[in-house]
Amino acid sequence: MARKSHVQTTINGETVEFLCEPRQSLLEVLRDELHLTGAKEGCNNGNCGACSVILDGRLVNSCLVLGAEIDGKSVETIEGLAEPDKLHPIQDAFLENAALQCGICTPGFIMSAKALLDKNPNPTEHEVRYWLAGNLCRCTGYDKIVRAVLDAAAAT
Amino acid sequence: MSEKKEYKVIGTRPIRHDGVDKVTGRAIYGADFQITGLLHGRVLRSPHAHARIVSIDTSRAEAHPGVKGIVTAQDLPTAEDKMADLGEGAVNLKYLCDNILASDKALYKGHAIAAVAATNPHIAEEACELIDVEYEVLPPVLEVREAMESDAPILHENLRTSSLGETGDEPSNVASHLQHKKGDLDKGFSEADVVIERDFVTGTVHQGYIEPHNATALYNPDGQLTVWCSTQGAFTVREQLAEILQYPISKIKVVPLEIGGGFGGKINVYVKPVAALLAKKTGKPVKVLMNRADVFEGTGPTPASYITIKMGAKNDGTITAAQTSLVFEAGAYPGSPVGAGAMCVFAPYNIENVLIDGYDVVVNKPKTAPYRAPGATNAAFGTETVIDELAEKLNIDPLELRLMNGAKEGDRRPDGPIYPRIGFIETLEAAKTHPHYASPNGKKYHGRGIASGFWFNIGLESSVTINVNPDGTINLVEGSTDIGGTRASIAMQAAEVLGIPAESVNPTVVDTNSIGYTAVTGGSRTTYATGYAAYEAAQDVVEQMKGRAAKLWDVDEANVQFVDGEFSSINGKEEQISFRDLTARLGETGGPVVGRATMNPAGAGGAFATHVVDVEVDVETGKVEILRYTATQDAGKAIHPSYVEGQIQGGVVQGIGWALNEEYIYNAEGAMTNASFLDYRMPTCLDLPMIDAVIVEVPNPGHPYGVRGVGEVPIVPPPAAIANAIYDAIGIRMTELPMSPDRLLKAMGKI
Numbered sequence: 001m002a003r004k005s006h007v008q009t010t011i012n013g014e015t016v017e018f019l020c021e022p023r024q025s026l027l028e029v030l031r032d033e034l035h036l037t038g039a040k041e042g043c044n045n046g047n048c049g050a051c052s053v054i055l056d057g058r059l060v061n062s063c064l065v066l067g068a069e070i071d072g073k074s075v076e077t078i079e080g081l082a083e084p085d086k087l088h089p090i091q092d093a094f095l096e097n098a099a100l101q102c103g104i105c106t107p108g109f110i111m112s113a114k115a116l117l118d119k120n121p122n123p124t125e126h127e128v129r130y131w132l133a134g135n136l137c138r139c140t141g142y143d144k145i146v147r148a149v150l151d152a153a154a155a156t
Numbered sequence: 157m158s159e160k161k162e163y164k165v166i167g168t169r170p171i172r173h174d175g176v177d178k179v180t181g182r183a184i185y186g187a188d189f190q191i192t193g194l195l196h197g198r199v200l201r202s203p204h205a206h207a208r209i210v211s212i213d214t215s216r217a218e219a220h221p222g223v224k225g226i227v228t229a230q231d232l233p234t235a236e237d238k239m240a241d242l243g244e245g246a247v248n249l250k251y252l253c254d255n256i257l258a259s260d261k262a263l264y265k266g267h268a269i270a271a272v273a274a275t276n277p278h279i280a281e282e283a284c285e286l287i288d289v290e291y292e293v294l295p296p297v298l299e300v301r302e303a304m305e306s307d308a309p310i311l312h313e314n315l316r317t318s319s320l321g322e323t324g325d326e327p328s329n330v331a332s333h334l335q336h337k338k339g340d341l342d343k344g345f346s347e348a349d350v351v352i353e354r355d356f357v358t359g360t361v362h363q364g365y366i367e368p369h370n371a372t373a374l375y376n377p378d379g380q381l382t383v384w385c386s387t388q389g390a391f392t393v394r395e396q397l398a399e400i401l402q403y404p405i406s407k408i409k410v411v412p413l414e415i416g417g418g419f420g421g422k423i424n425v426y427v428k429p430v431a432a433l434l435a436k437k438t439g440k441p442v443k444v445l446m447n448r449a450d451v452f453e454g455t456g457p458t459p460a461s462y463i464t465i466k467m468g469a470k471n472d473g474t475i476t477a478a479q480t481s482l483v484f485e486a487g488a489y490p491g492s493p494v495g496a497g498a499m500c501v502f503a504p505y506n507i508e509n510v511l512i513d514g515y516d517v518v519v520n521k522p523k524t525a526p527y528r529a530p531g532a533t534n535a536a537f538g539t540e541t542v543i544d545e546l547a548e549k550l551n552i553d554p555l556e557l558r559l560m561n562g563a564k565e566g567d568r569r570p571d572g573p574i575y576p577r578i579g580f581i582e583t584l585e586a587a588k589t590h591p592h593y594a595s596p597n598g599k600k601y602h603g604r605g606i607a608s609g610f611w612f613n614i615g616l617e618s619s620v621t622i623n624v625n626p627d628g629t630i631n632l633v634e635g636s637t638d639i640g641g642t643r644a645s646i647a648m649q650a651a652e653v654l655g656i657p658a659e660s661v662n663p664t665v666v667d668t669n670s671i672g673y674t675a676v677t678g679g680s681r682t683t684y685a686t687g688y689a690a691y692e693a694a695q696d697v698v699e700q701m702k703g704r705a706a707k708l709w710d711v712d713e714a715n716v717q718f719v720d721g722e723f724s725s726i727n728g729k730e731e732q733i734s735f736r737d738l739t740a741r742l743g744e745t746g747g748p749v750v751g752r753a754t755m756n757p758a759g760a761g762g763a764f765a766t767h768v769v770d771v772e773v774d775v776e777t778g779k780v781e782i783l784r785y786t787a788t789q790d791a792g793k794a795i796h797p798s799y800v801e802g803q804i805q806g807g808v809v810q811g812i813g814w815a816l817n818e819e820y821i822y823n824a825e826g827a828m829t830n831a832s833f834l835d836y837r838m839p840t841c842l843d844l845p846m847i848d849a850v851i852v853e854v855p856n857p858g859h860p861y862g863v864r865g866v867g868e869v870p871i872v873p874p875p876a877a878i879a880n881a882i883y884d885a886i887g888i889r890m891t892e893l894p895m896s897p898d899r900l901l902k903a904m905g906k907i
Contacts, residue, residue, distance in 0.1 A: 037181070048366055094179050095176070103183060143847050
């Protein structure tokens with residue numbers, strides 16, 4: 001087993017330190033070392049988007065980033081989105097629009113939608129569909145997800 | 157039951173009870189579960205599609221630092237070659253156990269051979285590579301027609317064809333042959349002016365749930381086994397574990413965590429018994445997670461099929477006869493959904509003369525599992541395409557032809573049952589009057605298609621307990637895994653009875669020690685049957701609380717009525733008390749009130765759907781674009797319309813994926829070559845338009861609120877509807893799924 005590296009990073013605004021093996025992905029570190037299990041593993045090769053997080057302002061699949069790579073960087077995960085007594089408008093829009101069924105893909109979709117709306121606060125339906133094409137949902141047929149993101153854009 | 161009832165809660169769209177947990181990442185799914193001292197398991201899988209296992213040597217793996225235990229089929233109790241009833245029909249025990257860990261033969265690439273528990277998942281994976289397995293590789297057979305040939309490689313030496321009550325003498329890959337007959341087929345075809353006969357081929361497809369299979373197991377020294385997992389049915393996991401491990405049900409507790417999709421694929425167990433064996437061997441809790449390739453290669457896809465459909469009709473549009481042969485691949489062990497396909501194949505139509513033959517054929521692929529209306533989509537692809545062709549030959553609008561022949565109350569389905577009140581005609585009429593059907597269609601390479609579908613729906617056992625709180629709320633305890641919003645749809649039915657808001661119900665899904673037996677979340681049964689149990693449990697609460705009101709007022713219980721959330725005396729006295737106020741007085745009138753109900757309702761009522769789709773075919777690339785999609789469906793009564801629409805939209809899109817892209821692609825050695833989400837291409841949101849879901853409500857007489865299951869039937873029509881639209885666009889009948897660009901280019905003669 002290779003020596004573990006010491007990593008100091010910022011997650012959801014808090015300074016976090018951890019040790020990780022070189023082969024551990026950011027997803028694995030988040031879930032198994034830091035117990036932030038909101039990011040999900042659907043494929044572990046960058047095709048489903050269930051593990052989406054925002055790294056230094058950029059949307060990434062955390063399964064394709066190594067844990068050791070986030071030293072000195074800043075990560076936003078689903079756990080950091082809501083305030084203690086108030087959901088983020090995207091989270092509200094997902095609930096109002098019934099934009100989830102089983103919910104396993106939901107954290108990834110919400111983080112992708114946040115990254116989109118951070119960049120482009122007023123996307124068209126096509127822009128939403130283009131941006132979210134890296135996230136797979138097998139339950140909803142995407143209709144209500146796309147509507148939720150358009151609603152969240154209109155509400156902010 | 158009146159057709160137009162006024163409801164206060166039913167038909168509204170409250171926020172689902174588990175919603176906040178699921179949009180904040182706090183909901184605990186199977187893989188999220190943590191427990192002190194956890195070990196991680198990994199399964200070694202066969203690299204060969206068909207091979208005899210000569211020997212397994214685990215010594216090198218055992219010596220690997222961090223490895224705590226290894227299991228093989230040797231660790232399973234010896235499975236007898238006998239049938240066991242597991243609630244969803246009889247299953248051969250040896251087949252069931254061999255699919256968990258192969259004992260003598262590997263029957264598909266990905267078949268589990270051994271498993272390792274180690275201190276972390278990477279070490280477990282490394283150790284798997286150190287297990288030495290000697291195989292005698294055998295030729296595989298991957299296609300049903302080849303598997304039926306007399307010289308085909310045989311998967312099971314002991315398997316004999318069971319055909320219409322007779323058992324064959326020779327080993328065969330054909331596990332069974334079933335038949336349904338109605339009327340006089342020859343007479344029916346002789347009366348027809350037009351007869352169409354076509355062959356259809358459909359590919360192997362996967363349910364494609366985003367969450368891989370998972371299990372964490374713990375054995376206590378007192379013999380108590382606990383398994384935390386995501387599953388469509390905690391009780392069926394308990395039953396399967398009891399049979400596979402030969403362990404008493406009383407010592408097994410299954411805790412269902414949140415589930416990330418299933419669609420039928422999370423009823424059978426795979427890694428749960430493996431986690432249990434590893435936990436027993438190591439004395440530690442062990443978590444076993446599949447990766448995506450494991451899911452594709454090691455868990456039930458839904459069958460490829462070879463289908464022949466022959467139908468005849470008179471010039472006036474009357475369909476006089478229909479015949480089919482449905483050949484379904486079972487995968488490595490018998491048990492394809494050909495029986496369900498045979499029930500559904502001609503079910504939407506009232507046809508006098510019918511012959512249905514179904515064959516269940518084993519091949520060297522993973523054992524197939526149910527997938528949303530299992531068998532019905534394959535069958536409808538054939539039937540609905542032939543009906544489209546009949547309509548063309550008869551020069552009758554395809555929707556009109558369906559209206560002329562559509563099944564109604566009192567008609568008999570070819571496999572026996574007489575229909576109660578059903579809503580097929582209403583779905584056709586809803587499609588006919590929808591603006592989509594009247595909109596212009598006729599641009600070059602654009603086409604419109606329609607198709608219908610049927611799923612029978614099931615009832616089965618459900619239990620609900622209601623604990624009444626002193627503030628006018630209730631805690632509703634149930635055993636149905638919530639896979640798409642059923643906490644809400646069940647809670648709403650109890651709320652309607654009690655006259656309280658949906659938000660005053662706290663629904664909780666509990667483990668197998670904490671609720672009465674509840675069958676799987678499947679068969680479109682949960683809102684119907686568990687909702688029915690919630691209705692009855694709430695009625696039980698009402699009856700008990702009438703007694704409490706009678707005590708308060710010192711009147712006879714028979715003189716207390718409950719209307720619109722208020723208890724009142726009907727015996728001259730003017731007393732009245734709301735449900736909420738009475739809950740605060742339960743202590744002084746005798747203690748807590750607990751309502752309960754168990755159900756096994758028989759009147760699930762069938763679900764019908766009719767879909768209209770517009771496509772554009774790119775004749776250069778063969779790609780088919782979905783331009784517009786409208787799906788009408790009889791929901792009986794939509795409890796939470798948003799989640800009914802969601803079921804319809806989700807089912808449609810799975811059907812679109814099945815129609816256009818999805819299939820297992822195999823090489824000559826029998827290895828799946830596209831076992832990833834990159835290469836097994838499911839629809840993304842960029843591939844789709846909005847899906848217009850039109851809810852038709854023809855109340856089901858078998859449910860107090862008229863509910864029909866809605867989950868399954870929307871996947872049934874899309875492949876045929878799209879095939880019919882492609883024909884309308886380019887004049888070519890596609891008879892093979894998926895209708896991928898290469899198949900279209902071939903059909904157009906371009907490659």
